[in-house]
Amino acid sequence: MISATLILGSIASFVFHGGLRYGIDFAGGSQVIVLFAERPDLDVLRDTLVAEGIEDPTIQEFVAQPGREEVLIRTPLTDEGNTGLLGEIYSALKVFDPVEMGVGQELDFNTVSREIVASRLLEVNPLEFNTVVDIDDARAEYERVADLALSARDQVGLLSSWDAVEGTDIDPRILSWIQTTFYFGGYAVVGQDFVGPQVGADLRLQTAYAMFWALLGLLAYITYRFESRFGFAAVAALVHDVLIAVGAFSITNREFNLPVVAAFLTIIGYSLNDTVVVFDRIRENRQIQRRMPLAESINLSINQTLSRTMLTSGTTLVVVLSLFFYGGPVINNFAFALLIGVVVGTYSSIFVASPVYYELAKRAIAKKK
Known part of the structure; x- marks a missing residue:
């Protein structure tokens, strides 16, 4: 009985709910793990995601390590079943960037990719390579420096000062350019997936x-x-x-x-x-x-x-x-x-x-x- x-x-x-509530593994969708500098207001985050056109986002605190303010964001598939929602998630997270940034600081060091850092270094060329003759050497060196600078960030996931970057053997001219070009955002994406x-x-x-x-x-x-x-x-x-x-x-x-x-x-x-x-x-x-x-x-x-x-x-x-x-x-x-x-x-x-x-x-x- x-x-x-x-x-x-x-x-x-099953009949009432229309089946199980499948996770991203089975239903598909986007999943992003975000590390915040300060404890975020989850209601603000949810409202911002909805304002970006994301319907029914799932937001929960994610405790991978004690003392880290991490949040897990899951979004369902769009009708087209593409990865477009990842871009909308990144757009929504900008509300947690600092209100004021220094003059010339246009990129977030906590979210920027290695490719962007290396390409911008090649454009600015602070080491004054002859990019006509030594373009391959310049590209290789700037890619190495980008890896070195961002490895300091990746060790902790989120930076709020330049101390860790200054502890590397980066050329002072490059370090000066980095400090005047980048600011520290209030979040970092430490994991993302799409099914x-x-x-x-x-x-x-x-x-x-x-x-x-x-x-x-x-x-x-x-x-x-x-x-x-x-x-x-x-x-x-x-x-x-x-x-x-x-x-x-x-x-x-x-x-x-x-x-x-x-x-x-x-x-x-x-x-x-x-x-x-x-x-x-x-x-x-x-x-x-x-x-x-x-x-x-x-x-x-x-x-x-x-x-x-x-x-x-x-x-x-x-x-x-x-x-x-x-x-x-x-x-x-x-x-x-x-x-x-x-x-x-x-x-x-x-x-x-x-x-x-x-x-x-x-x-x-x-x-x-």
Whole structure:
């Protein structure tokens, strides 16, 4: 009854929400991780993104390292399915640039690319190369200097002073030009990604294949190690676990992405481990006490393995709860899937797998009579 209620609730949630809320891995879109000099106002950032024409941006604080003010911005695909939204995100972020800049300071050192620094150096030519004769040497030197200057920035992600750049062996003439040309913006993009619609569709299909082949392989293994009835009962419990776990994501409207798929495959393995322990004891008791009724043999086996199951699940649950509450937003959905999986997997190994095996075995016994 409990399982039926949960599964029906999951199906109803799928219908109500129109399916899962896929992350960028499956739905496609743009993703940018931004490091800010100061804690940003997320409402201002969201309003600015919407003003740039980005519908339904997802913004969340992203704690990769303590003390860093990072924000994760996700945007859906445009109708054309192109990468145009990345440019709109960069345009929206300019609201966090300093209001006043020095005379001649026209480029943000925290966001400028190596190619732009090298090309501008070649134009200005502070080292006074003869660009007619030594153009290749000049280009190579300015590219080296651009790498050297920006490597100081990349080590920390965001600069607010020239100290780190001054600590390099850059020629004073180039350093002077850099300080008069660049300003320090209030943000830096430290990571970006784009997934197209075709890639997202392919990943969804591959995920379905991964689940299918995992279940088929486990069915074959359990059938080989035990018998077919055990195999079908185990797979029934695994399908039960995955359906309820996926339903939990639909009900809570959580994002479904590749790390969550990894968590589901972990759930399959964890749930199967509990089920195999119970099945092994059932088989053992059936061989030792052949005259004991099937239902009593299964009940005895469950009681004999119950303490082991509860201790294992309890200790695992403590770790998963720690990940869920203290692991941060990056792995929160992963931990949520494991949390649901541990609870449901423990329940199904006792209340789903064993009853399904009982029904299959009872029918087989009835046919022999």
